[in-house]
Amino acid sequence: MKLIISADDFGMSKSISDGIIYGIQKGFITSTSIIANLDYTDYAIEQARLNGIKRVGLHCNLIIGKSLTKNPKLCFTENDITSKSTNQSDILASVSYEEAKNEILAQYDYIASKGLEINHLDNHLLLEIYPNIMQAMIDVAKEKHVPMRFWDMELKKQINNSGVVTPDVICRDFHREGVTAETLNNLIKKHGGTNNTVEIMTHVGFVDMYTYLFTDYNYHRLLELKTLESYLANGNFKNIDLINHDKL
Secondary structure, eight states: OEEEEEEEEETSOHHHHHHHHHHHHHTSOOEEEEOSSSTTHHHHHHHHHHTTOOEEEEEEOSSBSOOTTOOTTSSOBSSHHHHTTSOHHHHHHTOOHHHHHHHHHHHHHHHHHTTOEEEEEEESSOGGGOHHHHHHHHHHHHHHTOOBOOSSHHHHHHHHHTTOOOOSEEEOOSSGGGOSHHHHHHHHHHHTTSOOEEEEEEOOOOOOHHHHHHOSOOHHHHHHHHHHHHHHHTTTTTTSEEEOGGGO
């Protein structure tokens, strides 16, 4: 079993970015993906540089912040909390393939222009359910020769049939009520004796007031961080090959 422990939301806030850096330093986070269009994106880029992180994923985001293509249909809300009061499903369903692809490419190019290499694509808040957006992501991943995260086996098949690499297994259970050592134990028990490459999606981070007002996923970020840190400290990953997306 090869295990990628991936932290989403690098660049969402200072404290989240600091928590992800902490996890990478301690060894319980092996990969992270950056949001390219938020106020703390450049802070995260600088922290990556200072800590020797040269390759990150792109956390494709069409919902919050500012559109890098200046498209008023995209990045239409200030933060994750205010996004819940919008009709975001209707808005995202109206986004064309070209609009989505242009924005994803702009976000990709912005991070690359700052000296970081992109080693995979994933996305913010379940963009997988919008066919135009998902096809745009797949095509960008294919053009840039980078892997992608998938949502379910049907989507994995679509991505792989397009020539884009994915992990073999995605674990989305380590979230909210599933942030427990038992979730990790069950995952390792199921896949530990296989040759599968498994990706755990996490949202670790520290929480300051800015983060508290930006996203309602707060306490669980700290819980994820501490649960993974304890799991590593207790030696529970010692027989697992911890890797990042470069190994896909």
